[in-house]
Each structure stands twice: as C-alpha cells, then as structure tokens.
Amino acid sequence: MKKASVVLLFAIWLGILSSGAWGDANWPAWRGADGSGIAHYSNPPVSWSESENVLWKKSIPGRGNSTPIIWDGRIYLTTAISSEGSVGVESGFGWRQGIVPSGKLDYAVLALDASTGEVIWQRTAITDTPHEGTHRDGTWASNSPVTDGEHLIAFFGSRGIFCFDLNGKELWSKDLGNQQTRLAFGEGSSPALYGKNLVVNWDHEGASFLVVLDKRTGSERWRRERDEGTSWSTPLVRDFSSRPQVIVAATNHSRGYDLNTGEEIWVSSGMTFNVIPSPVYANGLVYLASGFRGAALQAIDPEKARGDLTESEAVVWRYGQDTPYIPSTLVYEDRIYFLKGNRGILSCLDARTGEPVYTRQRLEGISEVYASPVAANGCVYLTGRGGTTLVIKSGDEYKVLSRNSLDDYVDASIALSGGRLYIRGRNSLYCISEEKMSE
Numbered sequence: 001m002k003k004a005s006v007v008l009l010f011a012i013w014l015g016i017l018s019s020g021a022w023g024d025a026n027w028p029a030w031r032g033a034d035g036s037g038i039a040h041y042s043n044p045p046v047s048w049s050e051s052e053n054v055l056w057k058k059s060i061p062g063r064g065n066s067t068p069i070i071w072d073g074r075i076y077l078t079t080a081i082s083s084e085g086s087v088g089v090e091s092g093f094g095w096r097q098g099i100v101p102s103g104k105l106d107y108a109v110l111a112l113d114a115s116t117g118e119v120i121w122q123r124t125a126i127t128d129t130p131h132e133g134t135h136r137d138g139t140w141a142s143n144s145p146v147t148d149g150e151h152l153i154a155f156f157g158s159r160g161i162f163c164f165d166l167n168g169k170e171l172w173s174k175d176l177g178n179q180q181t182r183l184a185f186g187e188g189s190s191p192a193l194y195g196k197n198l199v200v201n202w203d204h205e206g207a208s209f210l211v212v213l214d215k216r217t218g219s220e221r222w223r224r225e226r227d228e229g230t231s232w233s234t235p236l237v238r239d240f241s242s243r244p245q246v247i248v249a250a251t252n253h254s255r256g257y258d259l260n261t262g263e264e265i266w267v268s269s270g271m272t273f274n275v276i277p278s279p280v281y282a283n284g285l286v287y288l289a290s291g292f293r294g295a296a297l298q299a300i301d302p303e304k305a306r307g308d309l310t311e312s313e314a315v316v317w318r319y320g321q322d323t324p325y326i327p328s329t330l331v332y333e334d335r336i337y338f339l340k341g342n343r344g345i346l347s348c349l350d351a352r353t354g355e356p357v358y359t360r361q362r363l364e365g366i367s368e369v370y371a372s373p374v375a376a377n378g379c380v381y382l383t384g385r386g387g388t389t390l391v392i393k394s395g396d397e398y399k400v401l402s403r404n405s406l407d408d409y410v411d412a413s414i415a416l417s418g419g420r421l422y423i424r425g426r427n428s429l430y431c432i433s434e435e436k437m438s439e
Contacts, residue, residue, distance in 0.1 A: 024039040024040060024041050024042045024416060024417060024418065025070075025072075025417055025418055026070055026071050026072070026149070026417065027039070027068075027070040027071075027415045027416055027417050027422075028069055028070070028071055028146060028147045028148065028149070028193075029069060029144065029146045029147075029190070029193065030066070030067040030144035030146075030190050030234070030413060030415075031067075031234075031278065031328065031372065031374075031413065032374075032415075032416070034281075035192070035236055035278065035279075035280065035281070036280060036281070036282060036330075036331065036332075037280075037328070037330050037372055037373060037375065038330075038332055038374065038375045038376065039374070039375070039376040039377075039417075040376075042376040042377060042416050042417075042418060042419060043376065043377045043419055044377070044416055044418075044419055044421045044432065044433075045419075045421065045433065045434050046379055046391045046401050046402050047401075047402040047404055048404045049404060049405060049406070050405075050407055053432055053433060053434055054430055054432060055115075055420070055432070055433040055435055055436075055437055056116060056117040056430075056431045056437060057117070057428050057429070057430050058117035058118075058428060058429050059427060060077070060079060060110070060424070060427070060429050061079060061081050061108070062079035062080050062105075062106070062108065063079065063080055063139040063140075063141065063426070064077065064078050064079035064080060064139050064141030064142065064412075064424075065138065065141070065142040065188075065370075065424075066078045066079075066139075066142055066143055066144040066145065066190075066412065066424075067413045067415055067424065068422050068424055068429065069144065069145055069146065069147055070114055070415055070417040070422065071147050071149055071166065072149065073113070073114050073115065074111050074113065074114055074120060074166070075110075075111070075112040075113075075114050075422065075429070076109065076110070076111050076112075076145055076152055077109075077110050077112075077145070077429070078107070078108065078109055078110075078141045078143070078144075078145055078154050079108050079141045080106070080107055080108070080139060080140040080141040080156075081105060081106040082102075082105060082106075083104045083105070083106070083127075098133045098135040098136040098137075098138060098183075098184055098185060098186065099133055099135070099136055099138070101129055101130040101131075101132070101133060103129060104127050104129050105127070105128065105129070105130065105140055106124045106127050107124065107125045107126050107127070107128070107140070107141065107154075107159050108122055108123065108124050108125065108141075109122070109123050109125060109145070109152070109154045109168070110122045111166070111168060112429070114417060114422075114431070116437070117429065121167065121168040122168075123164065123168045123170070125154055125159075125160070125162040125170075125173070126156070126159050126162070126173075128159055130158075130159075131158060131178045132178075132184045133184040133186070134185065134186030134187070135184075135185040137370070137411065138185065138186035138188070139186075140156070140159075140186070141156065142186065142188040143155040143156065143187060143188060143189060143191070146190065146192070146193045147166070147193070148193055148215070149166070150165070150166070151163050151164075151165070151193075151215050151216070152164045152165065152166055153191055153193065153198060153215070155190060155191045157179060157187035158176075158177070158178045158179050160174060160175045160176070161173060161174045161175075161176070161191070161198075161213070161218065163215070163218060172217060172218040174213065174218040176200070176211070179202065179204035179205075179206070179230075180205040180206050181204055181205065181230045182204075182205055182229060182230040182274070185230070187232070188232040188276070189201045189203070189231065189232050189234050190234040191235075192235045192236065192237045192246075193215060194237035194244065194259065196215055196216065197212050197213070197215065197221065197237070197259060198212065198213040198214070198215045199211075199212050199235045199237055199259075200212075200213065201231065201234065201235050201248055203226060203228040203231040203250060204229070204230050205229055205230055207225065208225070208227070208228045208229070209223050209224060209225050209226055210223070210224050210226055210235070210246065210257065210262075212246070212259070212262065222261065222262035223262070224257065224262045224264070226248075226250070226255075227253075228250045228252050229252075231248075231249070231250045231251060231274070231275045231276070233250065233275050233276060233277060233278050233279070234278040235247065235278075235279075236248075236278060236280070236281060236286065238281050238286075238302070240302050240303055242303065243258055243260065244258075244259035244260065245257060245258065245259060245265060245302060246258075246259050247279045247281075247286055247302070248279075249271060249277065249279050249288045249289075249290065250271065251271055251272070251273055251274070251275050251290075252269070253268060253269050254267070254269075254270075254271055254279075254288050254298075255267050255268075256302060256305055265305065266300075266302075266306055266307060266309055266314070267307070267308055267309065268288070268298065268305075268308075268310075268315065269310065270296050270318070271288060271289075271290040271296050271298075272290040272291060272292050272293055272294035272295065272296050272323075273290075273292050273293045273294070274292040274293075274325070275290045276290070276292075276324075276325060276326050277289045277291075277324050277326070277327065277372075278328045278372075280328065280330070280331050282331035282332075283331070283334065283351055283352055284303070285299045285300060285301055285302075285316060285352075286300045286302050287299055287300075287329055287331060287336060287351070288300065289323050289324055289328070289329050291322075291325045291340070292325045294320075295319075295320050295322060295323040296318075296323055297318065297319040297320070297323050297336075297338070297349075297354075298315055298318050298319075299315070299316045299317045299318075299351070299354060300314055300315055300316065301313075301314045301316055302314075316354075317353060317354030319354050321359070322338075322340040322345065322347050322359060322360060323338060323340070324338050324339045324340070324341065324342075325341045325342050326342050326369070326370045327339050327369055327370065327371060327372045327373065328372040329372075330372070330373040330374065330380065331351050332375040332380060332394055333378070333394050334350065334351050335348050335349065335350065335351055335394065335396075336348070336349050336350075336351040337373055337380055339369050339373075339382075340360070342368050342369055342370060343367065343368065343369065344362060344363035344365075344366035344367050344368065344369055344384055345360055345362055345363070346360075346361045346362075346363055346398070347361070348361075348398070357396050358396075358397070358398055361398045363382060363384070363390050364390070364400070364403065365384070365388045365403055365405070366382065366383075366386070366388055366390060367386070368384060368385045368386070369383070369384050370411040371383040371384075371410060371411060371412060371413045372413045374413065374414045374416060375394065376416055378394050379391050379392065379393065379394060379401060380393075380394050381414055381421070383413075383414060384410070385409055385410060385411060386409065387405055387406040387408050387409060387425065388403060388405045389403075389404045389405075389406075389410075389414075389423075390402070390403055391403075406423065406425060408425025408427055408428055408430075409425060409426040409427075410423060410424070410426070411426070412424040419433060420432060420433040420435075421433070
C-alpha cells in the first residue's frame, strides 16, 4: 500500500508539472522553452508603471541587449562592461560604423535572485577589445544565453562561447574566430540548445557556417559551410516525425538540416536582405519572416519539406506586406502577429491560412520596436524602445487592455516566469509582479 501511494503521488506530481498548474517557472532561452515567446500557463500583470507592480528594479553594470533567462528562481544575463566600469561604452558614433571600439571590455555573466534582484554571482568570461564596431543601437552582449538547468551557455560571438554550471564554475570555452559583420553592425544571433546539442549560426561576410557542438565538452559534432552573408537570426530546433531538424532563416536561402548529421533536408528562397527574425513553429508549420528592403513571410510544412521548395506544396502560404525587420513574429491562438519593419504598426493574420485578420494597426505611444512580442493568458505584450508596453487582447479585433511606461529604453525582449515579467532596459532590470516585496 505504501509503495502504491508513493507511485500515485509521483504520478500526480508529474501530472501537475505537465499540465502547467504551477505555471511557467523557467524561461531558459530568449523566447522561452520552445522558442515561441509564449508562457503557456502564466498569468502575469497587464498593468504597471514605475510606481505600480514593480516588485524590484536593479541597475545592471555595462551594456547588453541580450534577454535574461530564468531557471529555478535565478535570472542569468550577459553584459559587456567597459574597463572604467561605466554603464555605457563611451566611444565615437558614425552612421555606418556605429559604435567604434575604444578599449577592453569585461564580457560578464550575472546570476540574480529572481525574487529580489540581488546578485548571487558575477563572472567575467573574458576581457578583450572588440575587433570591430557594432551598430549604434547595438551592444557587444546582444546574444542571449541559454540553459538546460545544468549547463549555462554564454555566447559572446567573436569573443567566444563559455559554458558554466549554474553556480558560475566554467566548464569549457570555445573560440570560433572573428565575424566580419555587414557594415560593422555587430553580432546578435543566439545559440539554440536541444538535447546534447548546442547549435550556433555563424553567418557573416566571411566564410559562413552552421556548427553543432556537444554541450558537455564543446567539441564539434558537425559543421556545414553556408553561402550566406550576415544574418542575426537564431536557429530553431524541433523534433518532427521523420527526424529532428535545425531550421535557419537567411537572405539567400532558408534551410532545414538534419540535427544528427548536418544533411540539408530542404531549401527555400524568398527572404529579404539582413534577416534578423527567428523562425517560429506552431500549428504544424514553421514561420519565416524578414522585412528589410522588402517584405516576406512564409509558412512551411516541415513534414512535407524536401529539396528545393520553390514550387513545392510544402510552402503552405506566403504574405508580402508589412513584415518585421528586427522583431520576430508571434504565433498565438491560431493567429500570427508581426510588426512592420521596426515601427509600431501591427498586423495579425490567420496563422493557418495567411488570411488577414487586421492589418496596419498603429500602436499608440510606440513608434519604434526592437523587442519581439510575447504572450500569456490571452494577452499579447508589445514593447517599444521608449519603454512603453501595450498589452492587447488576443483575438480577431484589436483591443488594447493597457498602456504601461517605464523610465528606460528597452531593446531586449520580455522574459516571463510564473506571474512575473522581467524587462531589461538600457540601465535597469525590472521585475513586474503583483506580489509585494517581503520585509
């Protein structure tokens, strides 16, 4: 009887976890556990300000546009700190060159208590001078970290990949060389973690490639050359019925690779220049988007995708207006939401058919957007660079639930955990919650 009771309790516990009754406690990558930007079981606040529903606000040293990740009550984030210890990297500006390197930076990883914002540990992965500039709105810590609850991967692009345990002990590091980005616009693609595989997209103006590393050792499992210029898109890894695939969006061709071997499964053209939005999977479809010097949105059935998809029925639908330049798309409750370029203009389509639900809806109080939209509890969160977030009701009609402003610039995407939102501004990290800080 006692053994049966233990088995029953264990089964109930597993059921609670799988049902999400305890909420989405972990946010292990920049768009969450499945790369969708959705907290499926969370109920975060829909209204806040500097004086309302801010559980805590903490200044973060250095500069970084990377999104924080959350695991087991801790927040992990990356930043680049100037040798003088200032918040920003002070240096020259130019329209095309962006920020010019002016000295050594400490490329740092921080672990914070998610309930208080207090720093638990801080490690400098490497101290080095950037080999090239970055975009005037960019940073040298724009690639978001990723974790599986055991390994914490901090990716600083040309400065290296660093694997820590969750207590800050370095396990391994790997240097993939220097990227030469288009017009020195800087680096931003984040790695993807799937099983034992760490997937890194290395598209730049030199010899581009896709590489898969063993997360435990950093050793290469395979590498594939790519005929691509600079892209900033993060790979999507999903296990389909035939085999797990790595899907990478890019200017010349978007491709699906076999995760285990690196074999190219399919290839599709049609994206625009400077691909930044990351692929999203939902409803049995992979959604690819880009929006610089053109507009492109494709819905691809990965189960049917084989070879060249130019005339293939695997491309279920296409849409060619008002697509995003920097923010990724959000597929939520059978609708796909996306912004026009980097502007506060929203469109919503039927995610299964590509038919418009509503289009070119101007977002009040938001003019420019870099952060990708997120969703939870029937709500879509749209954050502008000026620190304003509109919360809209997911549905066939555009309905604003709240307009919320913070005193900071926001380029990083929101991270969600349980009933909390974590918003990284240029200067501070905010925890938005209806909880009250304990005395």
